[in-house]
Amino acid sequence: MQKNSKNKIPDRALASQIESKALSGGYSILELLFYIAFFVTFSLFVINAMIMMTKSFKETSIYGELAQGGVILERIGREIRQADNISSISVNDLILNTTDTNNVSRAVGFRFVSPDIQFWDAGVGWGDLNLPNTVVTGLAFTEITTAKGKAVKVVLSVRSNNDSLARVVDFYDTVVLRGSY
Amino acid sequence: MVATSIITVSILATMTVAQKSIYVSRQALHATQAAFLLEEGAENTRIARDNAWSNVTALNSSEQVGIFTRTVVASNVNRDDTSKDIVTSEGTIDDGTKLITVTVSWPEGGIAVTKTLRFYISNIFS
Numbered sequence: 001m002q003k004n005s006k007n008k009i010p011d012r013a014l015a016s017q018i019e020s021k022a023l024s025g026g027y028s029i030l031e032l033l034f035y036i037a038f039f040v041t042f043s044l045f046v047i048n049a050m051i052m053m054t055k056s057f058k059e060t061s062i063y064g065e066l067a068q069g070g071v072i073l074e075r076i077g078r079e080i081r082q083a084d085n086i087s088s089i090s091v092n093d094l095i096l097n098t099t100d101t102n103n104v105s106r107a108v109g110f111r112f113v114s115p116d117i118q119f120w121d122a123g124v125g126w127g128d129l130n131l132p133n134t135v136v137t138g139l140a141f142t143e144i145t146t147a148k149g150k151a152v153k154v155v156l157s158v159r160s161n162n163d164s165l166a167r168v169v170d171f172y173d174t175v176v177l178r179g180s181y
Numbered sequence: 182m183v184a185t186s187i188i189t190v191s192i193l194a195t196m197t198v199a200q201k202s203i204y205v206s207r208q209a210l211h212a213t214q215a216a217f218l219l220e221e222g223a224e225n226t227r228i229a230r231d232n233a234w235s236n237v238t239a240l241n242s243s244e245q246v247g248i249f250t251r252t253v254v255a256s257n258v259n260r261d262d263t264s265k266d267i268v269t270s271e272g273t274i275d276d277g278t279k280l281i282t283v284t285v286s287w288p289e290g291g292i293a294v295t296k297t298l299r300f301y302i303s304n305i306f307s
Binding site for chain 1 (some may be wrong): 188193194195196202207210214216217218220221224227228231232233246256289
């Protein structure tokens with residue numbers, strides 16, 4: 001009996017210690033609320049950052065597609081520069097008489113069929129100069145006749161299919177036909 | 182706390198890179214447009230020369246094309262009296278050659294960006 005009573009006191013102390021430890025190792029409501037609020041705020045920050053990065057990536061991609069206008073105009077400009085003469089010209093169409101590397105005459109042409117620019121070489125259509133996501137909103141050719149030769153002014157307007165703001169970018173170039181001298 | 186700090190810094194760094202990439206892409210697009218405007222300025226000078234050399238000697242123009250400002254200026258060229266090479270000072274003014282300076286500038290993020298193209302043009306038709 002005495003032995004039992006002796007054992008009971010340490011048992012109670014042990015139970016009290018365990019209870020105390022359990023309480024100190026757990027979370028109070030206040031802590032829980034703090035962590036939930038922190039987690040929500042942090043999650044919002046992360047989600048917002050991810051949305052922002054997605055938008056940035058899309059914006060960068062749009063600028064890349066708009067810059068394709070430069071590639072199109074570079075091709076048009078190069079063909080005009082190499083040409084000997086203008087076969088026919090209208091606001092949206094241009095056909096040039098040129099000579100290839102084997103000294104064989106051929107005709108190359110650019111035709112604006114909204115929303116694409118078609119490239120024609122020796123009567124054969126080679127497809128569109130613009131990429132599917134780059135929409136050509138305008139292409140205008142203007143012939144310039146000088147005292148010594150000819151030149152063509154080109155105005156090209158493009159926009160991106162992925163751009164919800166539908167921003168249009170204009171490219172301007174004027175090229176003298178080197179073969180017209 | 183350490184993990185949160187690392188994640189926050191990483192995200193902030195990525196966001197900064199994303200913002201910078203937009204700026205660089207926009208600048209690249211504008212630089213492409215400006216390159217064509219510079220080329221057009223040079224070709225216009227050639228057209229002016231083809232029509233009459235007097236058009237080139239009096240060349241001093243400025244025009245606004247969208248956000249871009251293009252100026253074309255012709256300046257005198259001096260040649261060495263003996264070797265006839267182009268010199269920056271002394272020598273004699275060569276009336277048959279002009280130094281053309283085409284400048285295209287535009288605002289980019291509050292800063293004016295300028296691209297310049299310089300070339301010589303000669304009066305080859307008279």
